[in-house]
Amino acid sequence: MMDELNDIRSGRRGFLRSSGYLLMGFTLMPGLGFTMQPDECYSPEQTLIADREAIDSWIRFDDTSILTVLTGKMELGQGIRTALMQMAAEELDIEMKQVRIIIADTGQTQDERYTAGSGSIEGSGNAIRNAAAEARKYLLTLAAKELGSNVNELSVQNGIVKSAKNQKTIAYKDLVKGKRLEAEVTGKADLKKPGDYKLVGKPIKRTDIQEIAVAKTHFIQDLRFPDMLHARVMRPPVYNAKLISLPTEQIQKSPGVLKIVINGSFVAVIASQEYESMKALGKMKELAKWESTRIAPLPGHLYADMIKNSSAGEIVEGDKSANSKVWENGITLEAEYKRPYQMHGSIGPSCAIGLWKDDQLTIWSHTQGVYPLRSTISDLVGLPLEKIRVIGMPGAGCYGHNGADDVGGDAALLALQMPGKPVRVQWMREDEHKWEPYGSAMVLKIKAALTADGKVTAWETDIWSDTHSSRPGGKAGHLIAGQHLEKPFAFEGGGFAGGTHRNSLPLYDFEFKNASVHSYKGPLRTSALRSLGAYGNIFALESFMDELAVKAGKDPVQFRLDHLNDDRAREVITTLVKKAGWDLKKEPGLGKGFAFAQYKNNASYFAVKAEIKLDRAAKTYRLVKLTGVIDAGQAINPDGIINQTSGGMIQAASWTMLEQVQYGANGVESSSWETYPIFRFEDVPHTEVFVIDRPELEPLGAGEAAQGPVSAAIANAIFDATGSRLRELPLTPDKIDWTKIS
Known part of the structure; x- marks a missing residue:
């Protein structure tokens, strides 16, 4: 038995909680996996500075001119290590080889909560960029005194400050001398103008990719x-x-x-x-x-149970007051879409x-x-x-x-x-x-009013879903082990609303629109899966937009443009048409589909074209190409954005075409890759991504923009090729009515 642990637990209420920080250092840099001595954990090299406003909370120079960037965000393969270093190096005019980074360590970095929601560049990147700008301002003030010049007479190249007045120089390292930068981030230091960028906007290669490719030790x-x-x-x-x-x-x-x-x-x-x-x-x-205990309801009854045993709907976005008049003009269309549990x-x-x-x-x-x-x-x-x-x-x-x-x-x-x-x-x-927490199953019902001239005037979405957020945030009941101890911790539930209705409200300009959520407690454990509810919501929304376009007799791309006044949204769509081509010509055995969304309606814009090829003899289809256009505002590292978008497209396609958790009364049955298939290398389509760079604007989260639109684009391509409108994920070939295909 765990006598030692029980002794600790029995007295845990007696411990005095301190607001201080554990000031321990650790020299293992993420991405440099190697065998260590345990004592190295306690050999301080860097320590946490509790003051978030201090420059040294985000960046630090040592006496060899090496700049260390500190971020509380995690590197999950999205490439933020490189992008954040670019942002700091740019503001300070130093080379990338002079920069290293420490990521997510309670002994060294600030508390930036979770790395989620495509927010690392917007949040941590903004803090690091401002800290670097403040550091530059502070260092130039010191340099002006050392060089006998005014600040406006100084320039910096590769960490060397030069005076135009007397041509004297001094290095950052000689100004810092290994000491702290005794200054705070005010947010008032001038940021470098985009026209002066030398690193930001450039496709700087990620060193961690090379390490992974050659099988160096890298991961936990x-x-x-x-x-x-x-x-x-x-x-x-x-x-x-x-x-x-x-x-x-x-x-x-x-x-x-x-x-x-x-x-x-x-x-x-x-x-x-x-x-x-x-x-x-x-x-x-x-x-x-x-x-x-047996699991219930079983998969065959899940969606019906969700509708029957969820909470009463609550309007969470859009027009809160009911207005029956908006449904009086034109015809009303309705459709129901389903998403299974996915891992x-x-x-x-x-x-x-x-x-x-x-x-x-x-x-x-x-x-x-x-x-x-x-x-x-x-x-x-x-x-x-x-x-x-x-x-x-x-x-x-x-x-x-x-x-x-x-x-x-x-x-x-x-x-x-x-x-x-x-x-x-x-x-x-x-x-x-x-045992991992899955992405929740969802049922989505959409109703829209369409006028005779093909204009959508009203839109309502109803969502039935379990929680999309049960991350641990201080309560041990959110950990499996905590629930299984002899004195178990209770699971106190997750948040339903935010993740559930993400991207449920159309970005399109409709006279009336709203979204309602029905909270459901399902049979399986659920939490945050990439893009949370946006994947299911955009699948339904963009599939239904295609259905409305067909009903109106309109080109599905033009139909969307007719309902959009957002110039950036329109440019993403028109750029895709230019890059990938678009027409309504039917080609036997081939299908094309389109979809668009702005992630969270406030992050990156993304449009995608999916192309499929039918195999009538085998009664199956293959996804052959995905072409995407993304506007993520200022592109810190275009190569990173392309990598993330392409990876997101492939992952979303795998979810859309193959993935669902199988379970029965006696437990989860998807226990291997055989029982939970994902894309193999031979399944991966050709992907092409184009980035619209807007250096004059703030960077937007890009990591999850592709998930939802890809699902709908594939569904719309299947309809284009087969005439079958698939509304239940995954879009497996057995759901296609092959008798409709001539």
């Missing part, structure tokens, strides 16, 4: 410590199952097994070697007896390492929020915040709330059992598939 899954122990957690066979018995004598005698941990229904084995922990886990599964399907199963040493708990994790995870672990194990440090590491696949936080909780519990030893907890593929 690769991290190793000397004398590291290995743990496996035995999860229940189904939600809410309780452990009845587990004879441990035989398992304890297995080679390499150091400890069997049982606390309620939280069961784990700790061993000297990874394979030994895996063998012991297999024996545990054979011997364990559980009391299980992140992270290529690398979740992993974390915990170390309980010298009265301090350190967790290495690929969480999307190091500070929220720290506070949640504090609640889980009863340690005060200042005794816990969470260090962010890249993970092999994420884009939402997958199992990273849960395995971090596992590592915290098990590290406390083995003081002084790093404990690595690696989930198995089955764990990841069956």
